[in-house]
Amino acid sequence: xxxxxxxxxxxxxxxxxxxxxxxxxxxxxxxxxxxxxxxxxxxxxxxxxxxxxxxxxxxxxxxxxxxxxxxxxxxxxxxxxxxxxxxxxxxxxxxxxxxxxxxxxxxxxxxxxxxxxxxxxxxxxxxxxxxxxxxxxxxxxxxxxxxxxxxxxxxxxxxxxxxxxxxxxxxxxxxxxxxxxxxxxxxxxxxxxxxxxxxxxxxxxxxxxxxxxxxxxxxxxxxxxxxxxxxxxxxxxxxxxxxxxxxxxxxxxxxxxxxxxxxxxxxxxxxxxxxxxxxxxxxxxxxxxxxxxxxxxxxxxxxxxxxxxxxxxxxxxxxxx
Numbered sequence: 601x602x603x604x605x606x607x608x609x610x611x612x613x614x615x616x617x618x619x620x621x622x623x624x625x626x627x628x629x630x631x632x633x634x635x636x637x638x639x640x641x642x643x644x645x646x647x648x649x650x651x652x653x654x655x656x657x658x659x660x661x662x663x664x665x666x667x668x669x670x671x672x673x674x675x676x677x678x679x680x681x682x683x684x685x686x687x688x689x690x691x692x693x694x695x696x697x698x699x700x701x702x703x704x705x706x707x708x709x710x711x712x713x714x715x716x717x718x719x720x721x722x723x724x725x726x727x728x729x730x731x732x733x734x735x736x737x738x739x740x741x742x743x744x745x746x747x748x749x750x751x752x753x754x755x756x757x758x759x760x761x762x763x764x765x766x767x768x769x770x771x772x773x774x775x776x777x778x779x780x781x782x783x784x785x786x787x788x789x790x791x792x793x794x795x796x797x798x799x800x801x802x803x804x805x806x807x808x809x810x811x812x813x814x815x816x817x818x819x820x821x822x823x824x825x826x827x828x829x830x831x832x833x834x835x836x837x838x839x840x841x842x843x844x845x846x847x848x849x850x851x852x853x854x855x856x857x858x859x860x861x862x863x864x865x866x867x868x869x870x871x872x873x874x875x876x877x878x879x880x881x882x883x884x885x886x887x888x889x890x891x892x893x894x895x896x897x898x899x900x901x902x903x904x905x906x907x908x909x910x911x912x913x914x915x916x917x918x919x920x921x
Contacts, residue, residue: 601784602641602670606701607661608694608721612677613653615716615773619676620644622777626792633788640781643667647694647701654679664701672780673705676773677716683742683816686717690724699725706763715767715776722764723747731761736769741816741858752860774798817858819844820866823851827867831874832894837863867894872908875901879916886913 605619623640630636646661653659675698680686689695702725706712714722719735720743722728729749740754753759758767758779767776778798782789792798822844827835840863841848855863871893878889886898895901902913909916 601638601672602643602668603672603674603780604643604645604664604667604670605674605676606664606698607644607646607651607659607676608678608698609648609651609692610654610679610689611651611659612679612716612770613655613657615676615718615770616644616653616659618771618773619674619715619777622774622792622796623781625795626777626781626788629791629795630785630788633785633791636785636788638784641670643670647697669705669708670710672711672713673702674776674780675702675712675714675718675721677718677736677770678721680717683739686720686739686742687746689717690720695721695724703727709763711763711765713765713767713776713780715773716770719743719766720746722766723750727764728761728766731764732759733761733764733766734759734768735766736772738769740860744857744860754860817854819846819851819854820858823855823863824866824870827870828874831867831871832892834894835864835867868904868908871895872904875905876909876916879913 603623605616607616620642623642627639630639644659644661645664645667646659647664649663651659651661678686678689680689698721702712702722706727712722712727716736717739719733720739723733723743723746728747732751732753734754734756735743735752737754740752743750743754744752754768756768757772757775758765765776765779767773767779774796778789778793781792823840826840826843837848837851841851844851851863855861855866859866861869874893875889878884878892886901890896890898890901893901895904905916906912
């Protein structure tokens with residue numbers, strides 16, 4: 601299988617390395633899998649003769665079009681951490697050329713994969729319009745505002761939509777590479793994940809920080825502050841809207857536009873965030889923590905944590921903070 605990894609200037613070092621090393625590990629371990637003959641022919645390609653990472657390292661690339669066409673194109677993240685830097689990067693000439701090239705190759709039946717902020721470039725090309733995608737959690741509000749035609753689900757690690765596959769935050773480069781391996785050999789993907797000690801992950805819920813997302817909009821931020829102050833109570837959208845000087849309809853519209861969820865859905869995220877913090881930093885019982893975050897009993901909280909994080913209370917207590 602031929603895979604072209606498109607390297608743009610300022611590529612995120614860790615993301616690029618994770619993709620290349622995971623696929624290289626798969627090639628090395630493939631002989632240990634009975635009947636496994638597939639090899640991943642991976643090339644780093646660029647739109648310029650010289651490409652450097654975000655840390656200034658020079659990446660050896662061949663120019664796009666100089667080698668036989670690959671069936672898979674993979675776009676690692678750019679080294680952008682803020683809305684301002686990723687939006688500025690999208691205006692670069694090489695990003696515009698990359699979008700045109702991705703569209704051309706997609707029309708030629710190639711699969712297009714992108715991770716973390718690389719999903720912004722893929723969305724900029726228009727290939728995600730009308731479909732589902734994920735992105736790095738802390739830039740979810742920016743993604744929604746810039747690409748309203750894309751159905752964003754930033755609670756999922758990897759999303760496959762036709763021939764476009766997107767992955768979430770920085771370390772989701774590993775998940776994306778393993779997804780690609782798994783489509784050809786689940787046994788090989790399992791072996792690679794064990795060698796790399798990569799835990800199976802389906803959601804970034806443990807790592808997302810709700811108040812960081814809320815800061816993308818002043819009204820939503822005001823709602824977040826009010827909700828945290830009343831988190832042990834039975835909250836209503838009407839009470840929240842009145843307290844921050846807006847209407848329930850406006851509050852619901854703004855939280856949906858910025859966060860991709862309802863006001864009460866966001867309150868649930870805040871409660872999960874607070875409950876996980878209490879589990880990791882205190883010896884309080886689950887029932888006590890449940891009451892602190894607005895639930896009647898520990899059973900409800902246990903079920904919510906399992907659904908949101910994929911982990912039980914004991915696992916969450918043991919997990920690093």
